[in-house]
Amino acid sequence: MKLYDGWKIILGLIVFFAFFSLPVWINLSSAQSRVKPQLEYPKDSKQCVENKDYMNHYHMNLLNFWRDSVVRMNYRYVVRNGVVLTHNGKPLEMSLTLACLKCHNNKQKFCDQCHNYLDVKPYCWDCHIEPKGGLK
Amino acid sequence: MINRRNFLKIVSFGGGIALASKITFELTSQENNNEHKIEGLKAKRWAMAIDVQKCDRTPDCKECVVACHNYHNVPNFDNPKDEIKWIWKDKFHNAFITQENIYLPSGMNHQTVLLLCNHCDKPPCTNVCPTQATWKREDGIVMMDWHRCIGCRYCIAACPYGSRSFNWKDPRPYIKNLNPDFPTRTRGVVEKCTFCAERLARGQMPACVVACPSKALFFGDLSDPGSEIRQVLSERFSIRRKPELSTSPEVYYLV
């Protein structure tokens, strides 16, 4: 079988794929993509409301569920098996700012790490106030 | 992917027994928590009564307004066109604009009255909201879900009391002291008084009621004949704003 004008076609294909994948190359060569997320975990608390794997993948679902429970149904506390969970002796509210951020008190070193890496821009922070790192 | 139903099963109340073994949290649990009012304050019909006479004795007092606006991160735009207000003061004749009796006791028209969302029993604002961002709760509170508000401002048009404000600009730079425990709003969102739903849930009375130095604000359950608010309403004559509109406002003015 003979490929007529073979070199033109091959060259065309090479140019096309080079051009097509340009964003990938640009991304790979830029310094930003080489910065892997470096999460800083809270030092004085060791447990989260769910395990790490679950939180990695589904924290957004959890937060959405909390949001709807609190605002729309007026359920305020984290309940597991009919029992209200407590933290430092206080009942744990289903709240980004009053629960999550009390331990993860540095947004830049926690939330932003993965969000920036994956280029997702959750709008939580348009309204909810981020703790000024090192909040107690 | 976890689907919605399974997710609800896992996280919801009393659920997740199947997963209990997997869940590794070790937060302490308490069966009977008497220390914290987990139940919060509950009512069948929340309502407020405002003693106009007491309030008018200190016409310049803004304690309730400051307390509310500080607590809820209400921005303070200097421009009255952009003004955001949850609770504010105005003259009697402005507040009770359809009051037909022109021969009122002297000075009454110029008395200062406190205004806020009436948490109407038949709220016209909730009917028009296309996203259900505002709705009437079972306990009568006309609630806002700012996550859902798309800023169409139908509710502003529907409210006959001017209780709702719209954020024409980003409010953040106009909030002097941010309360980190309460969210702010964004540009393009409507806000108003929520009868301190979040405080009630923690067993606290609304911020304005607590802040009033003259004890001119009464807040309680209208359906409970023994409540303080029913007491004052049975002792004093009260009026409501624009009752002829049948919105059934639940803020009563003791005149």
Ligand code: SF4
């Ligand atoms: S006062 Fe206005 S905003 Fe409040 S419930 Fe009545 S109609 Fe709605």
Ligand code: SF4
């Ligand atoms: S402005 Fe927001 S709360 Fe008001 S009617 Fe539109 S979506 Fe609903």
